[in-house]
Amino acid sequence: MKIAVCLKAVPSTTADIRPAADGKSLQLGGVEMLVNPYDEYALEAALKLREAFPGSTILVVTAGGDEAAKCVLHAFSVGADTAVQIKAAGLSARGAALAVAAALKEFAPDIVLCGRQAIDDDQWEFPGALAELLDAPHLTAVTALSVAADGKKLSCKRRFNRDEQTLEATLPAVVSCDKGLNEPRAATLKGRLDAKKKLPALKTPADLGLDPAALNSSLRLDTYSPPPQKTPGKTIALAAPEAARELVRWLREDAKAI
Amino acid sequence: MKILIVAEFAAGALKKSAHELSSAARAVDAGVELHALVLGPGAGAVASELASWGVGTIHIGESGFETYAPLRWTRAIAGVSKSLNPDAILMGAGALSRDIAGRVALRAGGSLASDCTGLSSGGGFKIVRPTHAGRVTVGASFSGPGPLVATLRANAFSIVKPAQPGAGVVVNLSAPLETADLRALVTASVQAPGTRPELAEAAIVVSGGRSLGSAENFKLIYDLCDVLGAAPGASRAAVDAGYAPHSMQVGQTGKTVNPALYIACGISGAIQHLAGMRTSKTIVAINKDPNVPIFKIADCAVVGDMFQILPILTDEFRKLLK
Numbered sequence: 001m002k003i004a005v006c007l008k009a010v011p012s013t014t015a016d017i018r019p020a021a022d023g024k025s026l027q028l029g030g031v032e033m034l035v036n037p038y039d040e041y042a043l044e045a046a047l048k049l050r051e052a053f054p055g056s057t058i059l060v061v062t063a064g065g066d067e068a069a070k071c072v073l074h075a076f077s078v079g080a081d082t083a084v085q086i087k088a089a090g091l092s093a094r095g096a097a098l099a100v101a102a103a104l105k106e107f108a109p110d111i112v113l114c115g116r117q118a119i120d121d122d123q124w125e126f127p128g129a130l131a132e133l134l135d136a137p138h139l140t141a142v143t144a145l146s147v148a149a150d151g152k153k154l155s156c157k158r159r160f161n162r163d164e165q166t167l168e169a170t171l172p173a174v175v176s177c178d179k180g181l182n183e184p185r186a187a188t189l190k191g192r193l194d195a196k197k198k199l200p201a202l203k204t205p206a207d208l209g210l211d212p213a214a215l216n217s218s219l220r221l222d223t224y225s226p227p228p229q230k231t232p233g234k235t236i237a238l239a240a241p242e243a244a245r246e247l248v249r250w251l252r253e254d255a256k257a258i
Numbered sequence: 259m260k261i262l263i264v265a266e267f268a269a270g271a272l273k274k275s276a277h278e279l280s281s282a283a284r285a286v287d288a289g290v291e292l293h294a295l296v297l298g299p300g301a302g303a304v305a306s307e308l309a310s311w312g313v314g315t316i317h318i319g320e321s322g323f324e325t326y327a328p329l330r331w332t333r334a335i336a337g338v339s340k341s342l343n344p345d346a347i348l349m350g351a352g353a354l355s356r357d358i359a360g361r362v363a364l365r366a367g368g369s370l371a372s373d374c375t376g377l378s379s380g381g382g383f384k385i386v387r388p389t390h391a392g393r394v395t396v397g398a399s400f401s402g403p404g405p406l407v408a409t410l411r412a413n414a415f416s417i418v419k420p421a422q423p424g425a426g427v428v429v430n431l432s433a434p435l436e437t438a439d440l441r442a443l444v445t446a447s448v449q450a451p452g453t454r455p456e457l458a459e460a461a462i463v464v465s466g467g468r469s470l471g472s473a474e475n476f477k478l479i480y481d482l483c484d485v486l487g488a489a490p491g492a493s494r495a496a497v498d499a500g501y502a503p504h505s506m507q508v509g510q511t512g513k514t515v516n517p518a519l520y521i522a523c524g525i526s527g528a529i530q531h532l533a534g535m536r537t538s539k540t541i542v543a544i545n546k547d548p549n550v551p552i553f554k555i556a557d558c559a560v561v562g563d564m565f566q567i568l569p570i571l572t573d574e575f576r577k578l579l580k
Contacts, residue, residue: 011390013510013511017393038511094360094369097360116356119390119391120389120390122390122391123372124355124356125359125370125372126360128357128358128359129360129361129364129370132332132360132364132365136441137441140328140357141357159450160353160444161352161353161456162449163447163448165326165444165447166444166445166446166447168442170441173441178504179504179511218400218402220398223397224394224395224397225394225395225397226395227392227393227394227536228537230541230557233556233557233559235559236562238562244571247558248574250558251540251542255557255558257462257539257540258462
């Protein structure tokens with residue numbers, strides 16, 4: 001099988017992310033960038049598929065500024081075969097889908113795996129948009145995945161509102177991965193050393209036949225602000241029965257929340 | 259202005275998100291030409307309810323929409339959009355929009371803004387949406403091309419019934435089955451047991467942390483939820499410890515919630531957790547440690563032992579609310 005995995009470098013979940021003083025951008029200097037956590041499930045799923053289908057190849061695609069190199073290094077260190085790194089900083093989810101679709105054309109994957117959402121822009125847009133561009137079906141936020149022995153169909157499970165759904169799809173398909181699908185492996189020391197010897201194919205949007213302007217979002221991002229700050233409120237420090245009753249009173253009479 | 263809302267329903271009634279979408283559309287433009295699209299068996303039954311929310315034209319697709327297939331839903335929404343050419347398509351931020359909104363936006367020739375908490379007009383649209391799991395609020399503007407596809411976060415838009423109902427003209431969708439649209443489809447669907455509300459939509463959320471100590475002790479959370487009609491949530495630490503399923507996780511790698519009331523029990527308030535719940539209208543935190551970070555954003559900080567306080571709290575509310 002030809003397996004493609006899409007990875008994005010995002011600020012670490014513990015990073016202190018603040019809008020710049022003028023509110024026109026984010027301060028990301030010095031912020032640690034990591035592989036998007038949901039993309040790690042996609043990468044692990046790819047490695048498992050290659051184990052199940054010997055002779056498969058894993059191509060990793062990432063797009064972004066210099067931080068994208070983190071994704072390439074991590075993917076090689078756990079055993080990805082080849083990688084394409086698209087040099088295009090500040091892409092929107094739509095822009096990334098356009099760039100990745102162009103980069104995947106030649107590889108013609110049987111399955112494309114990615115995370116359900118990038119935890120920086122939280123758009124939930126990339127997988128569906130990529131599938132549309134590749135004219136493939138897509139399956140969102142799956143927690144179980146199996147590919148039939150003939151390599152032509154796949155079956156997935158996911159939570160959809162209150163329902164536990166089973167989905168079937170024909171390949172090629174785009175699958176976005178959720179927590180619970182697998183436990184991503186850590187790189188071994190040997191893997192890390194080997195990874196340094198591998199290099200990604202570096203591409204610019206122009207190399208892929210794309211007009212960089214066409215990758216810009218038509219949503220104009222005007223302002224960045226911190227979330228509304230809350231001031232600490234009331235404190236209840238009483239013995240349990242009194243504390244519970246005072247909380248009930250406060251919720252009903254002061255907060256009018258119940 | 260012309261706006262198309264994708265209305266979802268269950269058990270013969272509109273979901274709350276449909277009330278929010280229609281209210282948001284009328285708040286954007288009081289004179290809006292409001293269309294609704296409803297897909298699935300029994301969709302026609304909510305037509306009169308939609309009219310009461312100010313909808314002028316209701317596009318119904320029942321036949322061929324018995325089994326959920328993302329591409330079939332995408333084609334239906336994009337198709338109605340192509341014929342109406344609306345300024346915006348609004349969907350509730352939930353499982354359906356997370357599945358197909360990106361695809362719909364591309365096919366309809368427009369752009370997607372997910373999980374909006376604000377939407378207004380003025381030389382196009384002004385959008386407010388949180389990013390980085392709520393640690394940043396972005397203000398954006400959109401003036402085409404194509405429709406704005408906006409998904410609206412639950413509990414972020416006020417629900418206002420119009421003084422006058424809409425015309426409620428029903429149009430049945432002619433949507434011949436395309437086999438290519440069945441390349442991915444649901445083959446089995448089992449409803450999760452229980453009657454608790456969905457976490458992302460609930461008006462009240464009660465969450466537990468790892469200090470509950472076991473899956474069995476989460477009963478303290480579930481009991482209070484059932485008395486309050488609340489949805490149970492959990493911190494990542496509690497999920498990773500196996501005390502609660504991932505579907506209950508609140509925070510950056512779980513669900514973002516925006517309820518009217520959030521009660522955090524034994525949760526210290528890691529930055530990733532706060533990111534997922536900080537926009538809640540009223541926040542109550544119960545914790546033994548007076549120095550936990552969650553107390554900094556709590557409207558009411560209860561310093562004490564949740565193992566003692568929760569059963570009493572549940573009893574008090576059981577008496578009051580029965």
